[in-house]
Amino acid sequence: MSNTKTCVVIGASHAGVNFAFALRKEGWQGNIVLFDKDETIPYHRPPLSKKYLELEDSIQNNLLKPIESYEKDNITLSLGKVVSKIDKEAKTIELNDGTIQSYDVLVLATGARAFVPPIQGIQQAKNVFTLRNATDVANIRKAFHASEQKKIVVIGGGYIGLETAASLKKLGANVTVLEREERILARVTTPYLSTFFTKIHTDYGVHICVNKGVTEIKTNGNKNTVICADGSSYEADVIIIGVGIKVNTELASEVGIVINNGIEVDPTAKTSEEGVYAIGDCTYHYNKLYNAFVRLESVQNAVDQAKVAAANICGKPTVYNALPWFWSDQYDIKLQIVGLSQGFDNSVVRFEDENKFSIWYFKGDRLLAVDSINNAKSYVFGTKYIKANAILDKEKLANAESDLKTIVVN
Amino acid sequence: MAKITFITSDNEKVTLEGASGSVMQLAVNNGVSGIDGDCGGVCSCATCHVFVAEKDLEKVGDASEIETDMLELADEANEFSRLCCQIEISEAIDGIELTVAK
Numbered sequence: 375m376s377n378t379k380t381c382v383v384i385g386a387s388h389a390g391v392n393f394a395f396a397l398r399k400e401g402w403q404g405n406i407v408l409f410d411k412d413e414t415i416p417y418h419r420p421p422l423s424k425k426y427l428e429l430e431d432s433i434q435n436n437l438l439k440p441i442e443s444y445e446k447d448n449i450t451l452s453l454g455k456v457v458s459k460i461d462k463e464a465k466t467i468e469l470n471d472g473t474i475q476s477y478d479v480l481v482l483a484t485g486a487r488a489f490v491p492p493i494q495g496i497q498q499a500k501n502v503f504t505l506r507n508a509t510d511v512a513n514i515r516k517a518f519h520a521s522e523q524k525k526i527v528v529i530g531g532g533y534i535g536l537e538t539a540a541s542l543k544k545l546g547a548n549v550t551v552l553e554r555e556e557r558i559l560a561r562v563t564t565p566y567l568s569t570f571f572t573k574i575h576t577d578y579g580v581h582i583c584v585n586k587g588v589t590e591i592k593t594n595g596n597k598n599t600v601i602c603a604d605g606s607s608y609e610a611d612v613i614i615i616g617v618g619i620k621v622n623t624e625l626a627s628e629v630g631i632v633i634n635n636g637i638e639v640d641p642t643a644k645t646s647e648e649g650v651y652a653i654g655d656c657t658y659h660y661n662k663l664y665n666a667f668v669r670l671e672s673v674q675n676a677v678d679q680a681k682v683a684a685a686n687i688c689g690k691p692t693v694y695n696a697l698p699w700f701w702s703d704q705y706d707i708k709l710q711i712v713g714l715s716q717g718f719d720n721s722v723v724r725f726e727d728e729n730k731f732s733i734w735y736f737k738g739d740r741l742l743a744v745d746s747i748n749n750a751k752s753y754v755f756g757t758k759y760i761k762a763n764a765i766l767d768k769e770k771l772a773n774a775e776s777d778l779k780t781i782v783v784n
Numbered sequence: 785m786a787k788i789t790f791i792t793s794d795n796e797k798v799t800l801e802g803a804s805g806s807v808m809q810l811a812v813n814n815g816v817s818g819i820d821g822d823c824g825g826v827c828s829c830a831t832c833h834v835f836v837a838e839k840d841l842e843k844v845g846d847a848s849e850i851e852t853d854m855l856e857l858a859d860e861a862n863e864f865s866r867l868c869c870q871i872e873i874s875e876a877i878d879g880i881e882l883t884v885a886k
Contacts (some may be wrong), residue, residue: 392822418824420823420824420826421824421826424826425826435805435809436824437812437813439812439815440812440813440814440815442815443815446815673822673823673829674822674829677820677822699828699829701823701826701828703826708826708827708828708850710828748850750827750849750850750851750853750854751853751856753853753854754853754854754856754857755856757857
């Protein structure tokens with residue numbers, strides 16, 4: 375009988391793929407099998423709403439790893455396969471075609487899916503898309519090019535919605551963003567940044583409309599009319615839905631793994647079930663630096679948690695202790711975020727010019743996070759100062775003439 | 785076409801040939817160890833740090849402001865440092881030698 379162990383990974387995107395390669399690097403001798411329902415060789419997701427959409431790029435230029443690397447590291451990519459259930463007693467997973475795959479270690483990198491709100495008429499509407507994978511983008515491009523008036527309505531003014539709006543605007547679309555809250559990016563950032571991005575989009579000719587709860591979509595032939603609660607209506611050839619995600623927790627919850635705003639994991643990335651780990655967007659995990667449980671939708675978290683899980687599985691005790699970071703590119707604006715600003719009670723704006731500034735978020739004197747606009751220097755120093763738990767001279771910080779190296783008090 | 789030589793942290797020398805795209809993409813597509821390119825090449829993660837051979841500094845040219853700032857995230861960065869997602873492949877850089885940062 376063979377004593378070769380098998381590690382099965384459900385989900386082959388940033389978390390799953392980085393995990394597989396990290397596991398091999400850590401010395402795992404057994405099999406590694408990656409499953410994903412997406413048929414495409416795993417690719418970078420962040421460009422999808424940005425340059426991949428705008429530049430009509432090829433997915434070949436955006437692969438996480440070339441196909442040869444999987445062969446070289448003996449990682450089995452099983453694409454276009456839907457995992458339908460886990461049997462934790464038998465230590466097997468079952469695909470929806472009936473295939474059974476056994477495992478010794480199971481890693482859930484199931485991520486999330488786009489949430490489609492129950493708007494009246496949305497099922498019958500023409501050319502309605504979410505944007506989560508390469509196929510979505512291909513469909514959006516096709517519908518956009520086929521449309522007569524190039525009228526796009528984006529429902530939801532979060533990062534995905536705004537990046538998509540920027541990319542389609544650059545392609546020549548007439549774009550309207552409908553945001554339910556009183557400002558765009560309401561869930562993820564502060565009013566200062568919301569105002570900034572509203573101005574940028576408006577300057578580029580995107581219509582940003584807030585307090586617009588969409589109640590109905592009426593469709594006549596290929597033409598949609600998006601109707602809001604206040605009675606206003608917008609014509610749309612193509613509708614993009616960007617109102618958030620639903621975490622893919624079903625496989626885990628069906629076998630009793632603890633779910634809590636995501637698949638709950640300990641600092642070693644282990645779930646409540648022995649031998650089952652979870653990584654990436656699907657996890658609800660403890661962040662040591664912020665002494666808080668969080669669920670993050672980010673490349674950073676996917677990659678870092680993947681490495682932690684791989685090390686632990688290979689017998690190298692490691693705990694997750696990462697400083698979160700994020701980015702968004704819209705037009706020629708580069709937003710870089712380091713840290714988590716939740717719970718801040720004061721902030722400092724360091725203003726260099728209209729399109730180059732940073733916002734520093736504090737709780738008391740403790741620096742929590744920095745949002746930087748076209749200002750990598752602030753991002754970098756913010757990273758260093760958060761890690762060092764440095765106390766900063768806020769007056770100096772607010773003065774863009776002062777050198778960021780000289781703003782530490784202690 | 786340009787030939788680019790990478791020297792990895794295990795002192796392995798790999799010479800690759802590319803026509804276009806970024807040096808990071810070329811390295812990732814050929815599995816050069818130590819070049820991760822986690823952000824996909826938009827100068828956001830600093831995981832494609834290389835040291836340019838002194839003889840090639842002029843060929844490669846200078847880093848942009850944002851790249852220079854991002855390099856400060858790497859403790860071991862020095863005057864030869866670049867994030868290779870920001871180096872475009874063209875004949876102008878044919879023959880360059882890059883040492884992959886640890």
